[in-house]
Amino acid sequence: xxxxxxxxxxxxxxxxxxxxxxxxxxxxxxxxxxxxxxxxxxxxxxxxxxxxxxxxxxxxxxxxxxxxxxxxxxxxxxxxxxxxxxxxxxxxxxxxxxxxxxxxxxxxxxxxxxxxxxxxxxxxxxxxxxxxxxxxxxxxxxxxxxxxxxxxxxxxxxxxxxxxxxxxxxxxxxxxxxxxxxxxxxxxxxxxxxxxxxxxxxxxxxxxxxxxxxxxxxxxxxxxxxxxxxxxxxxxxxxxxxxxxxxxxxxxxxxxxxxxxxxxxxxxxxxxxxxxxxxxxxxxxxxxxxxxxxxxxxxxxxxxxxxxxxxxxxxxxxxxxxxxxxxxxxxxxxxxxxxxxxxxxxxxxxxxxxxxxxxxxxxxxxxxxxxxxxxxxxxxxxxxxxxxxxxxxxxxxxxxxxxxxxxxxxxxxxxxxxxxxxxxxxxxxxxxxxxxxxxxxxxxxxxxxxxxxxxxxxxxxxxxxxxxxxxxxxxxxxxxxxxxxxxxxxxxxxxxxxxxxxxxxxxxxxxxxxxxxxxxxxxxxxxxxxxxxxxxxxxxxxxxxxxxxxxxxxxxxxxxxxxxxxxxxxxxxxxxxxxxxxxxxxxxxxxxxxxxxxxxxxxxxxxxxxxxxxxxxxxxxxxxxxxxxxxxxxxx
Numbered sequence: 001x002x003x004x005x006x007x008x009x010x011x012x013x014x015x016x017x018x019x020x021x022x023x024x025x026x027x028x029x030x031x032x033x034x035x036x037x038x039x040x041x042x043x044x045x046x047x048x049x050x051x052x053x054x055x056x057x058x059x060x061x062x063x064x065x066x067x068x069x070x071x072x073x074x075x076x077x078x079x080x081x082x083x084x085x086x087x088x089x090x091x092x093x094x095x096x097x098x099x100x101x102x103x104x105x106x107x108x109x110x111x112x113x114x115x116x117x118x119x120x121x122x123x124x125x126x127x128x129x130x131x132x133x134x135x136x137x138x139x140x141x142x143x144x145x146x147x148x149x150x151x152x153x154x155x156x157x158x159x160x161x162x163x164x165x166x167x168x169x170x171x172x173x174x175x176x177x178x179x180x181x182x183x184x185x186x187x188x189x190x191x192x193x194x195x196x197x198x199x200x201x202x203x204x205x206x207x208x209x210x211x212x213x214x215x216x217x218x219x220x221x222x223x224x225x226x227x228x229x230x231x232x233x234x235x236x237x238x239x240x241x242x243x244x245x246x247x248x249x250x251x252x253x254x255x256x257x258x259x260x261x262x263x264x265x266x267x268x269x270x271x272x273x274x275x276x277x278x279x280x281x282x283x284x285x286x287x288x289x290x291x292x293x294x295x296x297x298x299x300x301x302x303x304x305x306x307x308x309x310x311x312x313x314x315x316x317x318x319x320x321x322x323x324x325x326x327x328x329x330x331x332x333x334x335x336x337x338x339x340x341x342x343x344x345x346x347x348x349x350x351x352x353x354x355x356x357x358x359x360x361x362x363x364x365x366x367x368x369x370x371x372x373x374x375x376x377x378x379x380x381x382x383x384x385x386x387x388x389x390x391x392x393x394x395x396x397x398x399x400x401x402x403x404x405x406x407x408x409x410x411x412x413x414x415x416x417x418x419x420x421x422x423x424x425x426x427x428x429x430x431x432x433x434x435x436x437x438x439x440x441x442x443x444x445x446x447x448x449x450x451x452x453x454x455x456x457x458x459x460x461x462x463x464x465x466x467x468x469x470x471x472x473x474x475x476x477x478x479x480x481x482x483x484x485x486x487x488x489x490x491x492x493x494x495x496x497x498x499x500x501x502x503x504x505x506x507x508x509x510x511x512x513x514x515x516x517x518x519x520x521x522x523x524x525x526x527x528x529x530x531x532x533x534x535x536x537x538x539x540x541x542x543x544x545x546x547x548x549x550x551x552x553x554x555x556x557x558x559x560x561x562x563x564x565x566x567x568x569x570x571x572x573x574x575x576x577x578x579x580x581x582x583x584x585x586x587x588x589x590x591x592x593x594x595x596x597x598x599x600x601x602x603x604x605x606x607x608x609x610x611x612x613x614x615x616x617x618x619x620x621x622x623x624x625x626x627x628x629x630x631x632x633x634x635x636x
Contacts, residue, residue, distance in 0.1 A: 021051075021219070021220050021221075021222050022049050022051070022220055022221050022222075022236065023221065023222065023223050023236045023237070024221065024236055024237045024238070024239055025047070025049055025065065025067055025200060025202075025221050025236070025237075025238050025239070026047035026067075026238075026239050026241050026246065026251070027047070027067040027068060027069050027074075027192075027238050027239065027240045027241065028044050028046065028047050028067075028068050028069075028241050028243070028244030028245075028246070029044075029068065029069065029070065029194075029241070029242070029243060029244055030044070030068035030069060030070045030073075030075050031043070031044060031068075034068070034075060034179070036162060036163070036164045036177050036178070036179050037164050037166070037177065038164040038165050038166025038175050038176070038177050039166060039175075039177075040066075040077055040079075040175060040177060043066060043068065043075075043077060043177075044066075044068060044244040044245060045066050045077075046244055046245050046246040046247075046250075046251065047066060047067070047241070047244065047246050047251055048064050048065065048066035048077075048251075049064070049065055049066075049220070049221075049251075050062060050063075050064050051063050051064070051065060051202065051204060051218075051220040053216060053218050056295040059081045060081060060083070061081070061206060061216055062080075062081045063078050063079065063080045063081070063105075063204040064078065064079045065077070065078045065202050065204075065220075066078075067238060068244075069191075069192065069240060071191065072181060072182065073162075073179045073180055073181045073182060074179075074180045074182065074185065074191075075177075075178065075179050075180075076105075076107060076130075076132075076176075076177075076178045076180065077175065077176060077177045077178070078105050078175070078176045078202075078204065079173060079174070079175045079176075080103070080105075080173055080174055080175075080176070080204065080206075081172065081173045082103060082172065082173050082174060082206060083172060084103075084207070084208075084209050084211075085103065085167050085168065085171065085172070085173055085174035086103055086134040086136065086165055086167055086174045087102060087103050087136055087207055087209070087210075087211040088101075088102030088103045088104060088133045088134055088135060088136055088207055088211055089102065089135075089136055089137060089210070089211035089212050090102060090133070090135070090212075091135060091137065091138075091470070092135060092140070092142045092144065092155055092157050093157075093472070094470045094471070094472050094478055095470050095478065096144055096153070096155045097131075097144065097146070097153065097420070097421070099131045099132075099133040099142055099144055100131050100133075100203075100205055100214065100217075101205075101207070101212070101213060101214045102133060102205065102207030102208075102211050102212065102213070102214060103133060103134070103174075103205065103206060103207045103211075104131055104132060104133035104204075104205040104207075104214075105131075105132045105133075105176055105202070105203075105204055105205070106129065106130060106131050106132075106202070106203040106204075106205065107130040107132075107200070107201070107202050107203070108127075108128070108129050108130070108200070108201045108203070108228055108229070108232070108235060109127075109128055109130075109185070109198055109199060109200045109201075109235075109238065110124065110126050110127050110128075110198055110199040110200075110232070110235075111126045111128060111182070111185040111186060111187035111191070111192065111198060112124065112126040112187070112190075112198070113192045113193075113196035113197060113198050115198070115199065117197065117199055117237065118199070118223060118232070118233040118234075118235070119199040119232035119233060119235055120232070120233065121149075121232065122148050122149040122232050123148060123149065124148055125147050125148055125152075125186050126185070126186050126187065127147065127148050127149075127232065128145050128146075128147060128184075128185050128186070129145065129146040129147075129150065129229065130143065130144070130145050130180065131143075131144045131145075131146075132144075132161075132163050132176060132178055134165045134174075135157075136211055140157055140158050140161075141157075141158065141161045141163040141164060141165055142155070142156070142157050142161055142163070143155070143156045143157075143161040143162060143163050143178065143180070144156075145184060145185075147186070149446060150445075150446050154184070156184075161178075162178055162179045162180060162181070163176065163177070163178040163179075164176075164177045164178075165177075192238075192240050193240060194240050194241065194242035195240065195242065196239075196240045197237050197238065197239050197240070198237065198238050198240075199232060199235040199236075199237065199238075200221055200235060200236055200237055200238035201219055201220070201221050201222055201228045201234070201235040201236055202219070202220050202221050203217055203218070203219050203220075203228055204217065204218070204220075205217045208356040209356045210356040210357060210358065212358070213354070213356070219234070220236075221235070221236035221237070221238070222234050222235065222236045223235065223236050223237075262311065262312045262313070262314060263309060263310075263311055264309065264310050264311075264312065264329065265307050265308070265309050266307065266308060266309075266310065266329065266331070267306055267307055268305070268306055268307060268308050268331075268333065269331070269333060270333045270335070271301075271304035271305060271306050272301060272304060272335055273296065273301075273333035273334060273335055274295065274296055274301055274334065274335055274336040275293055275294070275295055275296070275333065275334045275335075275336060276293070276294040276296065276308050276310075276331060276332075276333050277290075277291075277293050277294075277331065277332040277333075277334075278291040278294070278310050278329055278330070278331055278332075279291065279329070279330050280312065280327055280328070280329055281327065281328040281329075281330060282322070282325065282326075282327055282328075283325060283326045283327070283328075285328075288316045288317065288322060288327075289312070289315065289316050289317050289322075290317060291310060291312060294308060294310065296308065310329070347361060347362040347363070347389075348362045348409050349361040349362040349412060350408065350409070350411070350412070354388075354389075358390075358412075358413075358414045358415055358468060359411070359412050359413065359414070360412075361389055361390065361412075361415065362389065362390075362393065362412065362415075363381060363382075363383045363386070363389055363390060363391070363393055363415070364382075364383025364384065364385055364386035364389050364390065364391045364426075365383075365385075365386055365387055365388055365389040366383075366384070366385035366386060366387055367383055367384030367385040367425070368383065368384060369381060369382070369383050370382055370383060370384050370426060370427060370428075371426065371427065371428045371429045371439075372429065373429040373430055373431050373436075374397065374431070375431045375432070375433040375465065376433060377433070377465070377466075378394045378395065378396070378397065378413060378431075378465065378466075379394070379395050379396075379397045379410070380392065380393070380394050380395075380429050380431060380436055380465075381393050381395065382426045382428075382429050382438065383426065384425050384426055384427075384526075385418065385424060385425060385426070386417050386418065387417075389415075390415030390416055390417055391416070391417055391418045391426050392415065392416045392417075392418070392426065392429070392436070392438055392463065393412055393413075393414070393415040393416075394412070394413040394414050394415075394436070394465070394468060395409070395410045395411065395412050395413060396410035396411040396412075396413065397410060398410060413466075413468070414467065414468030415468065416463055416468050416470075418438075418440055419438075419440065419461045419470075419478065419479065420444060420445035421444060421445075421459075421478060421479050422440050422441075422444055422457040422458070422459035422461070422479050422481065423440045423441040423442035423443060423444060423456055423457050423458060423459070423528070423530075424440065424442055424443070424444060424445055425440060425441055425442040425526065425528060426438060426439070426440055427439045427440065427441050427526070427528055427530055427531055427532075428530070428531060428532050428533045428543075429533070430533045430534050430535045430540075431465055431535075432465075432535050433465060434464075434465055434466075435462050435463070435464065435465055435471060436462070436463045436464075436465045437460050437461075437462060437533055437535055437540065437555070438460065438461050438462075438463065439458070439459075439460050439482075439530050439531075439532070439533045439542065440458070440459060440460070440461065440530075441456060441457075441458040441459075441526075441528040441529055441530040441531075442456055442457075442528055443456055443457075444457055449506060450496070450499055450506055452486065452487045452488065455484045455485065455486060456484070456485050456486070456487070456528070456529065457481060457483075457484050458481070458482045458483045458484070458485065458528070458529050458530035458542070458544070459479045459480055459481040459482055459530070460479070460480045460482065460533060460540065460542070460555070461478060461479050461480075473555060473556070473558065474555075474556045474557070475556065475557055475558040477558070480540070480553065480555055480558060482530055482542045482544070482551060482553065483529060483530065483542075483544055483547065483551075485529050485544075485546065485547065489529075489546045489547065490527055490546060491546075492509060493508065493509050493510030493514075494508055494509070494510065494527040495508070495509055496508055496509070497509060508527065522570070524545065524568070524570075528545070528546075529544050529545055529546040529547060530542055530543065530544060530545075531543050531545045531569070531570045532569065532570050535555070538554050538555060538556050539552050539553070539554060539555070539561065540552070540553050540554075540555040541553075543566070543569035543570055544569070545568050545569060545570060548565065548566065548567050548568060548569075549563050549564060549565055549566060549569070550563070550564040550566050550569050551563050551564075552564070
């Protein structure tokens with residue numbers, strides 16, 4: 001590592017707040033005839049903007065975006081640089097709202113030019129969230145639009161989508177071309193016209209080589225940093241011009257190009273340096289600005305070029321202009337470091353990080369493990385919530401051994417997140433060997449957990465047991481809703497205290513130390529309703545803890561068959577003789593199939609039946625339960 005000091009005189013400075021992002025995009029009039037075929041030779045691309053994730057990674061993760069308009073439609077195009085182009089495995093018939101989780105382009109806008117700017121909220125049907133992707137398995141273009149705060153959505157597939165894709169000849173990129181009628185943006189009566197401005201943001205997405213996961217995304221055309229799907233105030237602007245064919249000087253530019261930064265070409269103390277870090281000091285020796293690290297390209301290093309170029313906009317680290325004067329630039333250079341894997345202090349996965357094939361990493365990351373089930377081939381584990389991790393995983397029940405000693409956990413086959421259409425908290429699992437049934441409960445994604453008017457939605461989703469792929473129910477829907485219920489049915493100890501603000505957590509009235517005192521631990525702590533499921537043939541049983549009942553549903557047709565009374569039911573298991581066994585807070589009971597009468601059995605008999613249901617390998621669980629006092633809740 002070496003250093004260099006250079007003295008620089010500064011005579012003019014300007015301000016910049018978003019160094020790598022645009023704050024606007026110009027929308028130019030469309031030519032009279034535009035064919036949506038993925039070929040942009042009939043486009044006016046004079047106002048196109050280049051969106052770059054990181055200059056050090058160029059040309060990777062770069063997309064060029066352009067927009068045009070006429071009285072009938074908005075036109076959007078994008079050219080992606082992508083090593084695995086047009087790879088997105090999310091089937092719009094099964095997961096219409098998961099297209100973002102792979103190669104895709106998202107555009108968010110408010111089609112009403114009279115709306116205030118910055119956009120204060122998303123409470124308008126003119127607020128549109130567009131997701132465009134190419135469904136690889138069936139070679140279909142897809143357009144999905146969610147409206148306002150994601151309260152409604154529409155889907156167009158194939159030719160009806162108005163979207164076309166074309167892969168580059170070299171296989172390292174692709175072009176997206178779309179024509180979106182103003183009617184789809186709820187603006188048929190008064191679409192934007194020349195001179196108008198609307199809130200607008202673009203979010204390109206790159207997926208992994210499996211087509212199931214997004215690996216990189218960022219926002220451009222923004223006025224400030226943030227999550228564009230949550231905060232419309234950060235959206236930039238789309239400005240509709242009366243004419244196109246812009247000259248280079250008229251094109252929109254990032255703010256770093258809107259100013260004239262000071263360009264310094266300075267000598268390098270080490271021509272073989274791969275990284276150069278620079279800092280600016282004033283004449284008193286006070287550090288006023290760190291500059292971004294420069295990663296030199298391989299050719300410059302090979303040629304051992306003795307100079308490096310840096311850019312400085314004349315601002316300090318707080319974004320404030322510095323006065324004219326004498327400044328010192330200090331360098332640190334580094335030739336780079338190598339790496340060698342030694343070990344990991346991480347989760348139990350092998351490897352502990354996420355891999356494209358889904359076998360890496362382990363379980364959830366926002367809540368505790370909550371459920372388990374098994375079939376003849378796999379063991380399934382679930383956590384309440386996941387974000388970077390996976391809430392549901394399938395693992396090999398055979399544990400690797402060496403000299404009779406288990407050396408590590410079983411192999412992970414696949415992992416998946418919870419589904420956002422119903423309550424986002426995973427509560428229970430069941431498998432019939434071909435399908436994994438996952439129970440979820442609580443508020444769906446975007447619902448305010450503190451608002452008692454927002455209903456909870458308890459339901460079940462399906463995954464292919466072998467591959468982990470999403471599966472629709474035979475009646476054509478992704479979810480099977482078991483109950484929509486109000487917070488009002490929660491017992492008093494689970495009702496939260498009133499929050500001081502939206503930034504304060506929800507605190508239940510029964511605190512943790514009180515549960516320790518009362519030995520009151522178990523699924524009842526969650527404050528949720530659907531705490532257990534079981535499957536027998538075409539029948540799915542669900543334990544509704546807060547509603548004091550078990551429901552039987554034909555999961556193939558969605559038909560609700562029967563309800564059984566059971567005080568605070570928690571879990572189920574099924575066997576041939578007794579269709580379902582249900583653990584309640586004080587006992588274990590059994591019920592006959594829906595076409596026969598309800599069958600109540602005693603505590604000891606229930607445990608014996610439970611043992612038969614679980615099978616010989618799990619008889620030890622029954623033994624543990626048998627040793628419990630029948631007068632106490634079976635929480636051990």
